[in-house]
Amino acid sequence: MTGRIASLGMYDHPAQHAANDRLWSAIAAVLRERRVAQVPDRLDRARDVHAIWRDPALLFGQACGYPLIADPTLDLRVLAFPIYAGQESGSVIVARADDPRGSVATFRGSRAAINDRQSNTGMNLFRATIAPFAGQGAFFADVVETGAHRASIVAVGTGKADLAAIDRVTYAAIARFEPTLVAGLKIVAPSPASPSLPFVTAAGTDAQTVAALRSALDHVAADPALAAVRETLFLAGIIPAEPDALTPISTLEAEAVRAGYPTLR
Template sequence: MISLPMYDVWPEDTQSLTREIQHRLRLQGFADNETRRVRPGDLLAHWQSGRLLLSQACGYPLVTRLRSVRTVGCFHYTAAGCHGPQYRSYFVARLADRHKTPEDFSGQRLVCNAPDSQSGYNVWVSRLTAEKPLTGFFSAVSFSGGHRHSLQAVRRQSADITAIDCVSLALLKRHFPQESEGLVIVGESPLTPGLPLITAGNTSDQQLVLLRTTLQAIVSDPSCRPLCDRLLIQGFSAIERQAYPAVPGAI
């Protein structure tokens, strides 16, 4: 199974890249049933499947709940805030609060995309809980189910601040510019390893090499450049699991 569920802001582009990966993996000798494209509902179950050939996960569940998978690597993104295979989160509030820092939002309302998100939740744990839990720093902590929904909550004044990774924010600004109207970045997190591309723990060393070779070939092929540009992808690096414990607060 292969999927790219994490930056699926514009599904047509995501599916085009998934089809390109599928096609090239079949040329490398992978069977049709191994390269079946899926749109997973339960991401954790999908990532833990022994039939997983390639997917994109989040660094926080990688080090906390996905201990059996193998890391393939990371895409490099052109979004502001990225550096090579690393990315960061932006702390976003309403324009009226543009002069504040994240620490100035004590006693106000935080909205996060999910409690297992590095970019939307764990960045707050890493930044603030040296002093007190998030529920002690903020008057309320809610979960929206997605970065786009978190931005909407801040815009509609049902929350006061959120954190969103820089790639998601750039893609949303490109395709849905109205989602960030009236919002402003009031801070940023340190760089961390980007969203890991993963494969099942039973994937062989030879298959892992083929996966990495295929992804490198796609980002280097001029014929794929227009598609990669639409997804803000400009490169690929093979990255081992050992890079991820350095993510602040992840383990």
């Protein structure tokens, strides 16, 4: 195998680049101590994360949970789940602060923004939040795909959309590092809770390397020298992956289907 890849692109605000680089350097050091071959020196920021997930050379990455349960062609192995400080896993449903509507149900006929139809926090949790109020038809007048949570925040803030579901960790990062972007927004409701975005490796990664990756994650979660790194990334801990850990994601999808709302619209 040549050209192994590492990525932390899911939560990698420019203000967090240095922290993610240090986190990866610490993981990489443990992997090299455990004699893992061809450990990359740097994180891959050149490619879209969706392409990285499909690369059999993926040594370490972080993936959205919804594609893992919805796309049988996505061949990844879940390593562990991060815990984020002060952030219940899920999304916040946001609108402009000056919008008089105060509950999700009152936004019927409005415009929604989503980052991606395959996003758990941007679409699946949004759909689960809307499903109890939607009935059998469309709830929104329009749903625009923005390509990123930050772009969805901008769409709501500039009036191009009225409502969006924003990943809680992403929202916290933007509130910290770009507070003016969220200054004109309000949180209308929380989404249902959901598993955090798991750390993953390619499904073909050998068992010895998987064990080394899990050992490295245990190390970086506890190393006092990385306390400032973890704080910058909101990273409070890392827990082992249970076999059924992603089940709540598929359960929320199934409940929306049963409610007659299989598609966010």
